[in-house]
Amino acid sequence: MNKDHFDIAIVGGGIIGLAQAWERAKKGQKVILFERNPQAQGASIRNFGMIWPIGQPTDSYPVALKSREIWLELSGKANFWAAPTGSLHLAYHEDEWAILNEFHALYHNKPYSIELLTPEMVSQKSAAVKTKGLFGAMFSSTEVNVDPRQAVWQMHKYLKEVLNVHIEYKTVISAVDFPRLHSGKKVWQADKIILCTGEDLETLYPEYYQSLDLVKCKLQMMRTASQPSDWSLGPNLAAGLTLLHYESFLSCPSREILKKRIENEFPEYLKRGIHVMASQTAYNELTLGDSHHYGDTILPFDDQKTNDLILQYLDSFAHFPHPEIQSFWNGTYVKKPNTKWHIGEVEPGVQAVTGVGGAGMTLSFGLADLT
Numbered sequence: 435m436n437k438d439h440f441d442i443a444i445v446g447g448g449i450i451g452l453a454q455a456w457e458r459a460k461k462g463q464k465v466i467l468f469e470r471n472p473q474a475q476g477a478s479i480r481n482f483g484m485i486w487p488i489g490q491p492t493d494s495y496p497v498a499l500k501s502r503e504i505w506l507e508l509s510g511k512a513n514f515w516a517a518p519t520g521s522l523h524l525a526y527h528e529d530e531w532a533i534l535n536e537f538h539a540l541y542h543n544k545p546y547s548i549e550l551l552t553p554e555m556v557s558q559k560s561a562a563v564k565t566k567g568l569f570g571a572m573f574s575s576t577e578v579n580v581d582p583r584q585a586v587w588q589m590h591k592y593l594k595e596v597l598n599v600h601i602e603y604k605t606v607i608s609a610v611d612f613p614r615l616h617s618g619k620k621v622w623q624a625d626k627i628i629l630c631t632g633e634d635l636e637t638l639y640p641e642y643y644q645s646l647d648l649v650k651c652k653l654q655m656m657r658t659a660s661q662p663s664d665w666s667l668g669p670n671l672a673a674g675l676t677l678l679h680y681e682s683f684l685s686c687p688s689r690e691i692l693k694k695r696i697e698n699e700f701p702e703y704l705k706r707g708i709h710v711m712a713s714q715t716a717y718n719e720l721t722l723g724d725s726h727h728y729g730d731t732i733l734p735f736d737d738q739k740t741n742d743l744i745l746q747y748l749d750s751f752a753h754f755p756h757p758e759i760q761s762f763w764n765g766t767y768v769k770k771p772n773t774k775w776h777i778g779e780v781e782p783g784v785q786a787v788t789g790v791g792g793a794g795m796t797l798s799f800g801l802a803d804l805t
């Protein structure tokens with residue numbers, strides 16, 4: 435067999451490409467994956483690491499659950515940390531508590547695995563939560579925490595060393611004429627090509643990506659120093675602003691009331707697309723964020739005011755032994771408005787997987803299973 439001919443070629447070594455590579459390689463197909471950097475550096479290593487089924491509406495929740503199951507399986511096989519901590523949505527206002535009660539009434543039988551907690555029960559789940567003024571919280575048991583940098587890099591190692599995926603780093607695929615892929619003068623061939631190029635919508639098939647009306651979104655993030663080894667965050671934390679962010683809460687009538695209050699009380703938060711969450715890393719640091727800046731006016735510079743607002747809101751519901759911020763960064767994802775993902779045929783033999791927005795970690799393996 436020609437050593438440069440593969441069953442499947444995947445362009446992009448972020449989580450979407452890795453999931454596609456894993457799905458094929460485990461079935462014994464000969465897979466090659468191309469990554470432009472010496473190691474993946476895109477959205478997949480810059481995120482919270484939250485596998486967040488609770489954010490998915492009922493129709494895509496099963497895909498997220500499938501993904502969750504695979505994440506847990508792979509953490510053992512590929513040797514990365516994964517903590518099935520679940521999540522807490524905290525309510526400090528009547529409207530927030532009303533949303534949680536409405537959501538619980540609608541869905542506690544199925545499909546979501548949720549329960550409502552009193553402030554006392556919340557304290558038992560998390561030492562980080564401030565209980566002053568707390569009405570209660572919704573605990574969901576399905577959320578899993580991974581450390582994205584560790585998980586993505588370990589997945590690369592596992593695919594290469596165990597599943598024999600051929601990975602070409604520092605290789606930009608600059609053109610595809612099916613079945614060939616080109617990088618400068620180098621050429622490879624594959625029976626099927628899958629494009630998982632994240633925010634790069636300009637290099638390959640730009641007209642195709644333009645026709646999808648995808649939107650780019652930049653997020654600002656922070657990470658604290660390590661917390662004491664005997665301290666743990668417990669479940670991932672979210673509060674009122676998050677109830678406006680995720681589509682799963684759209685069916686709650688009180689969401690409109692909350693939206694009006696936030697418009698009056700926190701207009702700056704809405705303007706900057708801020709909702710505030712906290713997750714833990716494998717090294718006991720806390721990942722904090724985030725803001726959302728959409729469209730063509732994305733700049734590489736971070737805005738201190740946005741970070742201050744995130745930390746200010748966080749301070750209203752959580753406290754940590756070591757709140758000092760150790761690192762700041764931003765990341766960009768690509769969203770297809772009004773759709774949860776886009777899987778499409780660019781031309782015969784060439785498929786694109788894109789538009790997963792802020793749920794790429796959550797959906798990645800479930801989507802690969804679907805395709």
Ligand SMILES: Cc1cc2nc3c(=O)[nH]c(=O)nc-3n(C[C@H](O)[C@H](O)[C@H](O)COP(=O)(O)OP(=O)(O)OC[C@H]3O[C@@H](n4cnc5c(N)ncnc54)[C@H](O)[C@@H]3O)c2cc1C
Binds near residue numbers: 607765
């Ligand atoms: C700050 C932030 C927080 C987030 N938090 C979460 C979260 O907690 N949970 C969740 O589910 N999702 C979260 N997301 C969303 C999630 O990170 C993304 O949906 C997901 O990482 C997208 O994966 P990807 O593989 O499509 O993109 P990327 O990770 O960007 O990977 C694309 C890769 O393709 C490579 N590439 C592109 N073009 C070429 C080419 N022509 N040749 C070779 N290589 C190429 C790039 O170098 C890159 O490594 C977050 C996103 C951000 C930015």
